[in-house]
Amino acid sequence: MNHSLLVVLLASGIAYGTPLLFASLGELLAERAGVLNLGVEGMMLVGAVMGFWTVQRVGAGTPLTLTLAMVIAAVAGTLMAAIHAFLVITLRASQIVSGLALTIFAGAAGLSSYLGNDLNLADQPARHSFAPFLPSTLQKLPVLGPILFGQTILVYVSWACVVAIALYLSRTRTGLNLRAVGESPAAADTMGVNVSLYRYGHTLAGGAFAGVAGATVTLAITPQWVDGITGGAGWIAIALVIFAFWRPEICLVGAYFFGAMQALAPELQARNIQLGPTVLWSNSLPYVMTIVVLVAVSSGTARRRLGAPAALGTPYVREEH
Amino acid sequence: MSRRTHIALEQRLSRPRWLTVAVPVGSVVFAFVVVAVVLLATGHNPLREYRQLFDAAFLQRGALEQTLIAATPLAFTGLAAAAAFRMKLYNIGAEGQMYIGAITAAAAGLYLGGSGGASPFVIGAMVAAGCIGGLGWALIPGILRAFFKTNEILTSLLLNYVAGYVLTYLIFESQSYWRQTKGFNASVFPTGKPLPSSAVWPTWTIHLQGGIGLPLGAGLAVVVAAIVWLLYSRTRFGVEAQVLGDSERAARYSGVRVRRKIIAVMALSGAIAGLGGASQDGDFRHALDGDPNGLQKQGFGYTGIVVAALGRYNPFAVVLIAFLIGGLENAGNTLQGPSFPAGLVGVIQGIILFCALGGELLTRYRVRVTWRRDTRAALAPAEAAR
Numbered sequence: 001m002n003h004s005l006l007v008v009l010l011a012s013g014i015a016y017g018t019p020l021l022f023a024s025l026g027e028l029l030a031e032r033a034g035v036l037n038l039g040v041e042g043m044m045l046v047g048a049v050m051g052f053w054t055v056q057r058v059g060a061g062t063p064l065t066l067t068l069a070m071v072i073a074a075v076a077g078t079l080m081a082a083i084h085a086f087l088v089i090t091l092r093a094s095q096i097v098s099g100l101a102l103t104i105f106a107g108a109a110g111l112s113s114y115l116g117n118d119l120n121l122a123d124q125p126a127r128h129s130f131a132p133f134l135p136s137t138l139q140k141l142p143v144l145g146p147i148l149f150g151q152t153i154l155v156y157v158s159w160a161c162v163v164a165i166a167l168y169l170s171r172t173r174t175g176l177n178l179r180a181v182g183e184s185p186a187a188a189d190t191m192g193v194n195v196s197l198y199r200y201g202h203t204l205a206g207g208a209f210a211g212v213a214g215a216t217v218t219l220a221i222t223p224q225w226v227d228g229i230t231g232g233a234g235w236i237a238i239a240l241v242i243f244a245f246w247r248p249e250i251c252l253v254g255a256y257f258f259g260a261m262q263a264l265a266p267e268l269q270a271r272n273i274q275l276g277p278t279v280l281w282s283n284s285l286p287y288v289m290t291i292v293v294l295v296a297v298s299s300g301t302a303r304r305r306l307g308a309p310a311a312l313g314t315p316y317v318r319e320e321h
Numbered sequence: 322m323s324r325r326t327h328i329a330l331e332q333r334l335s336r337p338r339w340l341t342v343a344v345p346v347g348s349v350v351f352a353f354v355v356v357a358v359v360l361l362a363t364g365h366n367p368l369r370e371y372r373q374l375f376d377a378a379f380l381q382r383g384a385l386e387q388t389l390i391a392a393t394p395l396a397f398t399g400l401a402a403a404a405a406f407r408m409k410l411y412n413i414g415a416e417g418q419m420y421i422g423a424i425t426a427a428a429a430g431l432y433l434g435g436s437g438g439a440s441p442f443v444i445g446a447m448v449a450a451g452c453i454g455g456l457g458w459a460l461i462p463g464i465l466r467a468f469f470k471t472n473e474i475l476t477s478l479l480l481n482y483v484a485g486y487v488l489t490y491l492i493f494e495s496q497s498y499w500r501q502t503k504g505f506n507a508s509v510f511p512t513g514k515p516l517p518s519s520a521v522w523p524t525w526t527i528h529l530q531g532g533i534g535l536p537l538g539a540g541l542a543v544v545v546a547a548i549v550w551l552l553y554s555r556t557r558f559g560v561e562a563q564v565l566g567d568s569e570r571a572a573r574y575s576g577v578r579v580r581r582k583i584i585a586v587m588a589l590s591g592a593i594a595g596l597g598g599a600s601q602d603g604d605f606r607h608a609l610d611g612d613p614n615g616l617q618k619q620g621f622g623y624t625g626i627v628v629a630a631l632g633r634y635n636p637f638a639v640v641l642i643a644f645l646i647g648g649l650e651n652a653g654n655t656l657q658g659p660s661f662p663a664g665l666v667g668v669i670q671g672i673i674l675f676c677a678l679g680g681e682l683l684t685r686y687r688v689r690v691t692w693r694r695d696t697r698a699a700l701a702p703a704e705a706a707r
């Protein structure tokens with residue numbers, strides 16, 4: 001029963017969805033501050049390669065090494081986000097072009113590939129990786145076992161992050177200020193909120209989340225390094241923020257939905273199930289479904305009622321307001 | 322007495338002409354300084370690397386020919402991006418539109434081509450088919466944007482992955498019309514069916530560096546640049562697109578049919594990218610390249626965005642920048658190895674783009690730095706004297 005296609009898809013949907021969830025939570029924080037960062041894919045890849053580098057080079061015990069790897073991945077993502085933050089907040093560059101530039105700079109044919117080559121990381125299995133850690137009696141429970149208890153610690157950490165961010169946005173002073181900055185920076189400025197500081201802080205936090213998301217791919221899902229290993233997950237994460245109407249709890253549902261879709265292709269191949277051009281449609285499915293859902297939420301009333309932060313994508317210059 | 326440095330940004334009322342040239346040039350110089358620091362930090366000698374880079378890009382025997390081969394697709398994808406970005410339609414799907422253009426153009430070439438020399442009719446059909454293929458693929462994000470206001474950045478990008486899977490499927494996972502099925506090699510490693518000789522595009526030899534071939538595609542790219550320039554600067558279409566790019570509301574009030582215009586611009590952009598795909602078939606690969614490590618590994622569509630942004634969306638500047646970035650790409654391929662790791666070229670491109678973006682500030686704002694004495698300290702004695 002625990003090996004039926006549905007249970008396996010739900011369980012691996014959660015696993016595959018976790019990097020999407022981390023990345024979209026980070027993007028959500030940046031966008032709530034009014035900064036659109038299209039560099040998620042690039043930040044994820046740099047986090048992925050630096051996290052992988054850490055486990056290959058650090059000789060400490062597994063728990064310590066993996067913790068360190070996640071910290072380094074977060075720092076790497078933060079540094080990448082800092083470039084974007086400086087360009088769009090201080091130098092007032094176009095957020096769209098700067099984000100694209102970040103993905104080109106850091107992405108599959110840029111810095112992440114350079115680091116992977118320069119540090120000789122390709123074609124080796126990871127020395128340490130995340131594995132399910134709860135007692136096996138729990139993991140063997142029918143249906144719920146693999147889905148809820150057969151996950152790595154990252155999954156439970158991501159749940160804690162969802163709760164923390166939801167509370168942060170709705171129940172704390174800084175969270176409310178953040179929303180003000182994203183909706184109307186001029187009003188927030190009048191209230192005495194430091195708009196630039198909020199924007200910097202949350203863009204950098206978004207980078208840290210993207211870095212962790214990347215390392216989740218290379219240390220938990222496919223423990224190895226290949227150029228462009230995230231395969232567009234960063235872009236799906238950006239789309240996810242839109243479907244989730246900028247709310248963390250909906251990000252969680254969406255991430256697992258798309259995670260399950262990403263898990264479908266390898267699972268069908270492993271079971272040798274053929275339905276027409278299986279490789280073609282099962283690999284394309286996550287991308288096509290993302291487009292379908294984007295169309296559904298972007299048209300008509302859904303958009304008007306639960307819209308994006310009003311100042312998303314626009315620089316804030318005090319003298320020009 | 323204390324002094325305070327005060328930095329203020331003042332909006333410029335007009336942009337001086339010299340700045341629009343000086344700022345990009347200055348950005349590139351600054352970028353190379355930044356890259357030199359990165360190279361030094363990672364234990365490379367920047368001067369040696371730059372010299373090698375320049376030799377491999379332009380000076381070595383045969384270098385210019387390879388640079389043209391790398392630059393031609395970038396000119397197409399750069400023009401595709403420029404045509405759309407100009408009106409703030411961010412089509413980042415040139416990559417996928419190029420694949421689809423390559424597929425349709427190869428179909429035309431395989432179907433119509435025969436033995437004998439290059440045939441203008443067959444080549445014309447391939448050009449048309451490539452344009453139509455790219456155009457069709459670009460219509461998906463275009464129509465979704467026009468009718469449902471769906472973000473075209475995400476849809477056009479996600480479709481790149483889908484187009485990549487289609488391309489791989491046609492050569493590797495099916496017995497399609499494009500796949501070579503005869504011969505010994507076909508059973509060992511799947512490849513595209515070679516184009517018949519009349520579907521292979523001609524080259525013109527220039528007597529330089531011992532003879533370099535100028536591909537037909539490079540000439541077509543210049544023609545396309547001229548067409549895009551004419552369209553945007555000399556026609557009603559261009560003016561309306563420009564207005565729409567600045568303000569959708571203003572465009573609507575002045576009677577521009579917004580939906581139609583969005584779809585037309587996306588179609589134009591996709592057709593140019595698709596033409597780039599046709600040029601890949603006809604000029605360089607002479608078959609449909611479905612290998613995930615072939616055409617798909619090049620990332621022409623993404624580099625085209627760098628090219629377009631550095632050329633500030635001016636079609637002729639885009640062609641020139643494509644040539645320079647093509648040199649960089651070519652040098653990267655030639656030098657690739659332990660002392661020049663893959664990915665370095667992407668890093669350099671990214672840094673150049675960041676510097677150009679940052680430098681943009683200087684064309685919009687005047688930076689005024691003033692040193693003035695602390696006003697409170699200066700006022701205090703005056704107050705006391707009163």
